[in-house]
Amino acid sequence: MTMAVESRPRLVYVIPHLSEHESEHFAHIPALLAELGKRVEVAAVVERGAPPERLDGVRLLVRVGGTGRITRVLGTLSAVRRCAAAGHDTYFLRYSRLFLAVLIVTRPLYRHRILLWRSGISDVAPPEVGRTPARVLNDLVNWTLLRFVHRFVTGPESMVGYMSRRWRVPPGKMALLYNDVDATRFAPLPADHRRKARADLGWAEDEFVILFVHRLSYRKGARLLGPVFRRLVARVDVPVRLVVVGDGPDRPDVEQAARAPELRGRMLVVGALPNHELPRMYAAADCLLMPSLEEGFPRVIVEAMAAALPVVCTDAGGSGDVIGPDHPYISRVGDTAALLRHLEAVIALPAAERAALGDRLRARAGEQFSPARVAAMLQGLL
Template structure:
């Protein structure tokens, strides 16, 4: 009897810049995505920094290039690339990792691998009110040369494709679209009793309207707007208002100084990503007043927990929430941010529930790990 052999599974090395159990950055989302990707192809995870686990669901092998010195990291990285080549893994997908990108470019003549590089946003660019130093110019040139050495440049969402193409001077035929993903099982709405318990544990009163900001604390993310924004929202609403700020960055000390002695402003600092779902679930509204964005995962996190959000159209934000989302305003429009926040606060319980269901369904259907894994498989 004649039997047909199954098609060979694709192989990919997924490079992770940083991974640990206490991860506070968006790399904490990668394990759920790799589990979905591993159902479609053979995956090796190559971790550059952190304390990676020995095993990850869906991953054939976890390789760490963590070392105490650059030389040690370089040796481990070279050994990892050589092992991957010998076992048939010749396609690499990198998120932002410059170190591994350099290693792959240098070792390409030996192993002839394929490099797919993900980048989104313009956070590497110097603010318009700062002077571009020689160091800035050199980094810009060096990063551009590195990006153009990749065989494929991957970015998302849709509106960021032409932005990234122009930013890094990439030919159109080498551009690829790929979404960020969200684990909607982990980022899910809290049942009413669990939500109330979480608010009490956090010290939030039932009558308070709690605003949540989760992001890097920098000028680009709109952190200089937070205090005047909070004061204006408090003046508009006839109920107590609290702003909870989660994250770290150059503006943290600035915010802590302004918030000293204020009970309505709490700066929590960085929080491990594993602990964020309860914060989203306990809050009343998510705020993202960014001037600059790429593909903000924080919007996916808020959407998946059915938390109403107010955001600007920075970067690909409109693609994430949808252009018809009612609480989306222009970059830097503080009056609109204030007005939309008060509108969210005045939603009826049925209106709030309907909005939350709509946003959670969008997150689950459009940005699930399974759908994004399918997108990456098509790219490969």
């Protein structure tokens, strides 16, 4: 029995940030690691935050520590040394550029393999900013680092070819991996619990609540929220509310739009929330709106799907792959008229049809993006 366990592949999963009260998407990772640990020997390295003392499925848990650049570099070097001493020689990273640089420098010593995840880019900039020298330098640094990784991992399907062309990575070096969602955390609520959640949130039972959960930036369509919602309020004859969850550079613009007389009290900007508070928000709302101009593999759509929440979105990045080819409420990037029509159509759906739509989305999330399936995909890359 021991020999079978020891013969399993060994993987180091690098987590950029993990804390109970974080607002980032890394709160999903523990569920994935629990499934991954059934298949491979997992070491987890947490770069920042306050993770728990142990994680299910993880054999070795390492905290980098340090707050300054030098101490973080030293902490990263120490983490790599500990993982190498434990026999782990393959690393999976998402957004950890410092960790990636340290792995590249230490590879001649430890002979490890590097699997790097990237999905989506930041080519879309506000008109007043454009392409600055800093953005050009950032691209150059990323392009250089990519030359040293063994596999460039991305998803969903349409992003594989796109990222290969964008970063000039040979197709044979590309690999597909989905984002996952824990459908036990993100799930619809029983009717009585849903009513209580809406009451606690201050949402009336007869309101149609539209939810936006994303970074408040130009890329994510934050500046479209006010104009689209203002037109929607003028065109529908039911009470509607827009709840905006997130923070970012465009928050002042969104808050200014919310202060318009016709939207006051209808458009609520709540800021960033810890990830553990989001399942209740999805389950209590009536529709998710994602008007992004640029995306990769949007987790917000997967979370909404798991919560059986109808979605109105654009086809930015891999959004169409995620939500499925037959989804009727997906528009071209920047087509605010289509977004408005889709919102009106979802509002007009009978309750039973809206519930059936949510059930189909939840079923797709469970089939395509479960931690078990994504863990199996990641195992396949080893």
